[in-house]
Amino acid sequence: MLFGANGAFGPKDIFDIALVATIIYQGYVLVSGTRAVNVLRGVVIFGAAWLASDLLNLTTLNSILSRVGTVGLFALVVVFQPELRAALERIGRPRLREPGGLGPTLQELARATERMSERKTGALIAIERRTPLGEYAATGVTLDARLSTPFLEALFARNAPLHDGGVIVQGTRVVAAACLFPLQSSDGLYRRYGTRHRAALGLSELTDAVVVVVSEERGSIRIAMAGRLSPELSSGELRERLRELVYEDRP
Numbered sequence: 001m002l003f004g005a006n007g008a009f010g011p012k013d014i015f016d017i018a019l020v021a022t023i024i025y026q027g028y029v030l031v032s033g034t035r036a037v038n039v040l041r042g043v044v045i046f047g048a049a050w051l052a053s054d055l056l057n058l059t060t061l062n063s064i065l066s067r068v069g070t071v072g073l074f075a076l077v078v079v080f081q082p083e084l085r086a087a088l089e090r091i092g093r094p095r096l097r098e099p100g101g102l103g104p105t106l107q108e109l110a111r112a113t114e115r116m117s118e119r120k121t122g123a124l125i126a127i128e129r130r131t132p133l134g135e136y137a138a139t140g141v142t143l144d145a146r147l148s149t150p151f152l153e154a155l156f157a158r159n160a161p162l163h164d165g166g167v168i169v170q171g172t173r174v175v176a177a178a179c180l181f182p183l184q185s186s187d188g189l190y191r192r193y194g195t196r197h198r199a200a201l202g203l204s205e206l207t208d209a210v211v212v213v214v215s216e217e218r219g220s221i222r223i224a225m226a227g228r229l230s231p232e233l234s235s236g237e238l239r240e241r242l243r244e245l246v247y248e249d250r251p
């Protein structure tokens, strides 16, 4: 009910509305950049149709939408179980602030990428944003080491034991290497790309991570985000994009 028991609109109601608005906004922020955001839009449209059918007294449509809505709710929980788990993990995770800021990390990462691109060393680096990447880190080898240019280069060097698979970066740290990312299906827009690029696209589709890919074949640098691949980037452009996407947009 919008108004208090005596019908007056008081500070408690304002607090109530502000709280609900914050929860809705935070919910949106949690899913933004993941595949769940498209479904969220669908749910909003469905809810609007349901409400309209109720207000206009369209009883048959309203009863159908009510039934579909109940079943759909359970289906959503099943389909989006990974995203829900990630969102709950994020809510429960303490916020860590890195001393010294993330600027130097960005420089090191961009420099490593540039050098690997020059030498045509294939690389796949996922940078965590809001969605925790713990379940993907668990598929590889746990490291928890400070990110530096030589360290990243050593990880991806040909014949290095952990060069196969992706690296996961959390803040200023490389948390895991040789990780297996989910592959994007090969029938879409990017079917001409190989598995390294499709792994970058797949992870970026399921999470809001920014994934940097260096092609072994061409030495090109690209970023995968929200299931899309950027055009080829110069190292300067990469630095700029990462600054905007990761280091200035931290929760």
Ligand SMILES: Nc1ncnc2c1ncn2[C@@H]1O[C@H](COP(=O)(O)OP(=O)(O)OP(=O)(O)O)[C@@H](O)[C@H]1O
Pocket: 122, 123, 124, 163, 164, 165, 166, 179, 180, 181, 182, 183, 193, 194, 195, 196, 197, 198, 199, 214, 215, 216, 217, 218
């Ligand atoms: N599911 C995956 N998760 C993480 N890394 C993967 C995955 N699948 C493949 N890779 C990495 O991609 C490498 C193979 O890349 P491939 O040549 O097939 O892709 P590509 O997109 O054509 O890249 P490139 O331009 O570098 O050749 C593997 O050696 C491995 O390191």
